[in-house]
Amino acid sequence: MAALPVPVPSVKMAAVEKRRPAVAPAASFTDNGRPSVSRAQAAAENEEDFLRQVGVTEMLRAALLKVLEARPEEPIAFLAHYFENMGLRSPASGGAGEPPGQLLLQQQRLGRALWHLRLAHHSQRTAFNNNVSVAYECLSAGGRRKRPGLDGRTYSELLKRICRDGEAPEEVVAPLLRKIQCRDHEAVPRGVFRAGMLTCFVLLDFVARAGALFRLLEAPGLAVADRRVGQAVLDTLEGALGAGDHTAVPACYLEAGSRLGPDSLALALDRAATGRRPSSPMSREEFLEKAAALFIAKVKPVG
Amino acid sequence: MLSPERLALPDYEYLAQRHVLTYMEDAVCQLLENREDISQYGIARFFTEYFTSVCQGTHILFREFSFIQATPHNRASFLRAFWRCFRTVGKNGDLLTMKEYHCLLQLLCPDFPLELTQKAARIVLMDDAMDCLMSFSDFLFAFQIQFYYSEFLDSVAAIYQDLLSGKNPNTVIVPTSFSGQHRQRPALGEAGMLEGVEASLFYQCLENLCDRHKYSCPPPALVKEVLSNVQRLTFYGFLVALSKHHGINQALGALPDKGDLMHDPAMDEELERLLVQVPGLVNSATPEASCLPSRIPPRVGSPWRPLHHSRKVDAESDGSTEETDESET
Numbered sequence: 001m002a003a004l005p006v007p008v009p010s011v012k013m014a015a016v017e018k019r020r021p022a023v024a025p026a027a028s029f030t031d032n033g034r035p036s037v038s039r040a041q042a043a044a045e046n047e048e049d050f051l052r053q054v055g056v057t058e059m060l061r062a063a064l065l066k067v068l069e070a071r072p073e074e075p076i077a078f079l080a081h082y083f084e085n086m087g088l089r090s091p092a093s094g095g096a097g098e099p100p101g102q103l104l105l106q107q108q109r110l111g112r113a114l115w116h117l118r119l120a121h122h123s124q125r126t127a128f129n130n131n132v133s134v135a136y137e138c139l140s141a142g143g144r145r146k147r148p149g150l151d152g153r154t155y156s157e158l159l160k161r162i163c164r165d166g167e168a169p170e171e172v173v174a175p176l177l178r179k180i181q182c183r184d185h186e187a188v189p190r191g192v193f194r195a196g197m198l199t200c201f202v203l204l205d206f207v208a209r210a211g212a213l214f215r216l217l218e219a220p221g222l223a224v225a226d227r228r229v230g231q232a233v234l235d236t237l238e239g240a241l242g243a244g245d246h247t248a249v250p251a252c253y254l255e256a257g258s259r260l261g262p263d264s265l266a267l268a269l270d271r272a273a274t275g276r277r278p279s280s281p282m283s284r285e286e287f288l289e290k291a292a293a294l295f296i297a298k299v300k301p302v303g
Numbered sequence: 304m305l306s307p308e309r310l311a312l313p314d315y316e317y318l319a320q321r322h323v324l325t326y327m328e329d330a331v332c333q334l335l336e337n338r339e340d341i342s343q344y345g346i347a348r349f350f351t352e353y354f355t356s357v358c359q360g361t362h363i364l365f366r367e368f369s370f371i372q373a374t375p376h377n378r379a380s381f382l383r384a385f386w387r388c389f390r391t392v393g394k395n396g397d398l399l400t401m402k403e404y405h406c407l408l409q410l411l412c413p414d415f416p417l418e419l420t421q422k423a424a425r426i427v428l429m430d431d432a433m434d435c436l437m438s439f440s441d442f443l444f445a446f447q448i449q450f451y452y453s454e455f456l457d458s459v460a461a462i463y464q465d466l467l468s469g470k471n472p473n474t475v476i477v478p479t480s481f482s483g484q485h486r487q488r489p490a491l492g493e494a495g496m497l498e499g500v501e502a503s504l505f506y507q508c509l510e511n512l513c514d515r516h517k518y519s520c521p522p523p524a525l526v527k528e529v530l531s532n533v534q535r536l537t538f539y540g541f542l543v544a545l546s547k548h549h550g551i552n553q554a555l556g557a558l559p560d561k562g563d564l565m566h567d568p569a570m571d572e573e574l575e576r577l578l579v580q581v582p583g584l585v586n587s588a589t590p591e592a593s594c595l596p597s598r599i600p601p602r603v604g605s606p607w608r609p610l611h612h613s614r615k616v617d618a619e620s621d622g623s624t625e626e627t628d629e630s631e632t
Contacts, residue, residue, distance in 0.1 A: 047335050050335070050338070051331065051334075051335075054341070054346060055346065056331065056334065056346055059346060059347070059350075060327060060331070063327075063350075064323075064327065067318075067323060068314050068317070068318075071309055071310050071317060073309065074358075075318075075321050075323045076321070076323070076326060076354055076357050076358055076376075077354075077358050079323075079326075079327075079350070079354040080351060080354035080355045080357075080358055083347045083348075083350035083351040083354060084347075084351040084355075086347040086351075087345060087347035087348045087351050124310065
């Protein structure tokens with residue numbers, strides 16, 4: 001069994017406390033130990049009552065809904081993380097002892113919001129939107145010394161954390177953060193928050209794809225690509241993105257797709273490679289930065 | 304990363320396919336049996352530990368058989384646990400009987416049925432001389448096939464019997480050109496002349512079976528590979544071929560390749576570390592035992608002595624029918 005060397009959390013179950021102020025029924029059960037006498041119907045009823053009283057029924061229902069919403073590839077691992085997160089936050093918020101400091105509380109809030117945001121990939125839009133709402137509520141909940149609402153500082157901090165965990169180089173995502181950040185003391189409305197989160201996750205995916213693209217271009221052994229080839233790919237990408245310039249016409253997607261199709265890309269690569277002049281190499285960072293810039297140019301700044 | 308078909312399934316099918324409800328139900332049962340624990344540690348922590356152990360495959364240890372065989376993941380976990388717990392048996396080169404392997408299995412699963420161990424032993428011993436000694440790896444790989452594909456093999460046995468007695472489980476069967484050379488359906492009395500059934504015919508039946516089988520079965524392409532190498536084969540011949548097939552072992556994913564079976568440096572180190580702490584176990588052999596990377600640790604002073612019983616002497620003389628793996632790799 002996985003033995004966790006974690007210090008024993010407070011004896012009172014936080015979850016129980018939240019739901020039922022009276023812990024008495026649960027406690028009396030545990031006193032009985034395991035009654036081998038009553039394995040009959042009474043026991044079954046008692047078990048159901050017990051599960052309901054200590055909140056297991058509700059907890060599992062919520063977990064199952066989350067699983068169905070996110071449809072993870074590995075639902076069991078998903079559940080392990082789900083309950084781990086729940087366990088981490090309950091002793092702190094409901095347990096005895098002195099209240100955690102303001103800074104710690106803030107970190108916990110951020111962690112919880114991040115966890116909700118990552119439950120579902122942004123392509124599962126309904127699930128993602130739900131999770132964004134929950135994250136927003138996590139962050140904007142009022143506290144002892146905190147007024148309800150989400151301020152710009154927390155929002156920026158969250159964006160930074162997402163980008164940092166997304167393993168995208170800082171200089172690549174920095175322009176985006178500059179564009180969608182809010183001022184520290186500004187209140188962040190729900191719409192802005194949602195758009196910001198979505199943009200950030202989409203950019204991270206975009207950068208990951210660009211990274212994969214660069215791996216195809218780079219010369220084996222050397223960690224660089226030919227500048228002419230790299231530039232040709234970037235130009236093609238730019239052309240494709242430019243084609244659908246803020247028009248909501250579906251045809252622009254088709255056009256962009258065709259510009260990125262193998263034919264047109266091959267042509268561009270061919271043209272680039274025929275120029276015989278020796279060129280300087282292009283590094284991965286440079287390629288990613290330029291590719292991300294194309295994306296970020298399309299993002300409307302906040303405010 | 305995202306497998307789209309998962310998202311298109313109806314909720315219930317998605318849950319069933321990944322056995323989510325099986326584990327949730329079991330988690331609740333475990334929770335009810337351990338009420339004392341949850342009042343101490345909290346429900347969330349209980350569930351965290353439960354689902355983490357399911358991921359790690361340690362959840363099947365000492366559980367009842369019905370649970371151990373409930374899902375493919377449980378079966379694979381049990382196989383891995385059996386291998387990791389008792390691979391030292393193989394390392395010491397001990398040969399054990401079917402009953403002894405059964406005792407080992409029961410250490411991990413108290414109500415493990417004898418029948419299944421017997422079936423596995425039949426694969427190794429080709430259905431005779433059931434009190435013979437077997438090497439660990441032979442038994443393990445045979446047991447893997449028998450345990451993991453249990454339901455599939457039951458159906459295969461039925462098909463085989465039908466074919467043998469001249470009944471044809473599939474109505475649409477075109478005799479191949481090969482079968483013309485032999486007499487097509489050997490009557491039971493002629494078993495001495497033509498043993499087993501014809502491989503291509505057998506494969507056609509199995510292919511059908513794989514298509515409609517709701518339990519796990521080995522990848523059909525690999526079954527085909529096994530059967531395409533021979534013209535005729537017996538039921539146990541087929542099982543032996545399955546159990547020795549690398550690809551099937553890999554597809555199943557519970558055990559390493561046969562060559563790496565005894566190789567687990569991290570575990571060895573851990574074992575050594577623990578053994579040093581046990582007074583009286585490691586005595587004069589300590590300097591030897593500490594030079595670990597040798598594949599066959601010194602027999603003297605081995606803590607696994609208790610398994611290594613007086614039959615050992617026999618084993619070395621009449622164990623010649625077995626493959627002893629140490630010499631192979």
